[in-house]
Amino acid sequence: MVKNLPVVPTAKAGSLVETPTGITWRVQYPVISEKCNMCLDCTLFCPDGALIQQEGKIELILSLCKGCGICANECKENAIQMVPEYSGVQGVFR
Numbered sequence: 638m639v640k641n642l643p644v645v646p647t648a649k650a651g652s653l654v655e656t657p658t659g660i661t662w663r664v665q666y667p668v669i670s671e672k673c674n675m676c677l678d679c680t681l682f683c684p685d686g687a688l689i690q691q692e693g694k695i696e697l698i699l700s701l702c703k704g705c706g707i708c709a710n711e712c713k714e715n716a717i718q719m720v721p722e723y724s725g726v727q728g729v730f731r
């Protein structure tokens with residue numbers, strides 16, 4: 638299926654540094670596995686510019702990531718898994 642997407646992400650990587658939504662919003666975060674083929678789709682779909690290509694791999698800017706999971710949903714290789722921020726005993730903090 639061909640998607641009609643803009644060429645650039647909705648937010649340029651690093652442009653939201655002064656409004657780090659990730660700090661208060663995020664309850665899960667993406668972990669990128671070695672299956673990543675560097676197609677860069679995740680960097681285009683991330684609404685917050687939290688994923689950038691750096692030194693031959695995808696880096697996550699955690700302060701910008703709000704944990705929406707769009708990157709994991711759009712990854713064709715299933716190379717991105719969403720992981721809970723806190724995975725300890727439930728009921729203590731939630």
Ligand code: SF4
Nearest residue numbers: 683702703705706708
């Ligand atoms: S979870 Fe959402 S905000 Fe975080 S990197 Fe993925 S698409 Fe961007």
